[in-house]
Amino acid sequence: MSVQYVEKVYNFWSFSYDFVFRRVFASGRELAPQLLNLFPGHKMLEVGVGTGLTLPLLPRDIDITGIDVSQGMLNKASKRVAKLGLDNVKLAKMDATKLEFPDSTFDRVLAAYVVSVVPDPVAVVREMMRVCKPGGYLLIINHFCSEHFFGRLFDKLVSPITYRIGFNTNLDLYKLVERCGLKIDVLQRVDFLGNWKAVRCVNPKAQ
Numbered sequence: 575m576s577v578q579y580v581e582k583v584y585n586f587w588s589f590s591y592d593f594v595f596r597r598v599f600a601s602g603r604e605l606a607p608q609l610l611n612l613f614p615g616h617k618m619l620e621v622g623v624g625t626g627l628t629l630p631l632l633p634r635d636i637d638i639t640g641i642d643v644s645q646g647m648l649n650k651a652s653k654r655v656a657k658l659g660l661d662n663v664k665l666a667k668m669d670a671t672k673l674e675f676p677d678s679t680f681d682r683v684l685a686a687y688v689v690s691v692v693p694d695p696v697a698v699v700r701e702m703m704r705v706c707k708p709g710g711y712l713l714i715i716n717h718f719c720s721e722h723f724f725g726r727l728f729d730k731l732v733s734p735i736t737y738r739i740g741f742n743t744n745l746d747l748y749k750l751v752e753r754c755g756l757k758i759d760v761l762q763r764v765d766f767l768g769n770w771k772a773v774r775c776v777n778p779k780a781q
């Protein structure tokens with residue numbers, strides 16, 4: 575699945591995204607402000623900002639940049655930003671694997687429900703690490719494949735189907751963090767089964 579395919583899929587989803595996914599993913603988004611531990615003046619990047627559903631939950635005294643590859647999703651986010659008067663938020667169309675920011679730009683980098691919809695999750699996390707200051711927080715909220723045999727088998731079997739509609743059920747959290755050279759600082763379950771997780775890592779060094 576290419577970045578162009580993902581872009582097309584989410585341009586299509588943009589019309590119904592809030593109706594379908596606002597509530598479904600709400601519990602993870604609601605955890606974000608607490609786990610990000612934001613201070614006034616912080617610079618934060620949200621990768622795959624989508625329609626901007628997390629933006630109203632964040633403090634107004636931080637400087638937020640939201641990027642997304644789908645113009646359709648960004649159009650919805652722009653309307654939300656304008657409607658709520660979020661003048662601390664900037665939005666831009668950008669591929670998360672090629673972030674157009676210098677190294678060590680942000681204090682916090684968030685990816686909510688993004689790393690399983692990209693063709694190369696390792697490349698996305700490495701870019702998040704590069705643009706985050708050393709000691710800054712990377713927060714990844716996502717579905718990861720089950721840690722139990724039958725759950726894992728199920729995730730593997732359905733992933734070719736779910737991939738077509740925009741996400742991969744078979745992403746292994748522990749392999750992802752290992753391949754990126756990260757250590758998990760905080761891990762919180764988001765759903766009752768524990769397959770949806772909020773994972774905070776401290777950025778070890780400038781990439």
Ligand SMILES: C[S@@+](CC[C@H](N)C(=O)[O-])C[C@H]1O[C@@H](n2cnc3c(N)ncnc32)[C@H](O)[C@@H]1O
Binds near residue numbers: 577584
């Ligand atoms: C499931 S949505 C999540 C949106 C939002 N974070 C939320 O909590 O609702 C995934 C988003 O990631 C975006 N995305 C996918 N691949 C991307 C990439 N390579 N670069 C930037 N954004 C990407 C999609 O366009 C989509 O808006």
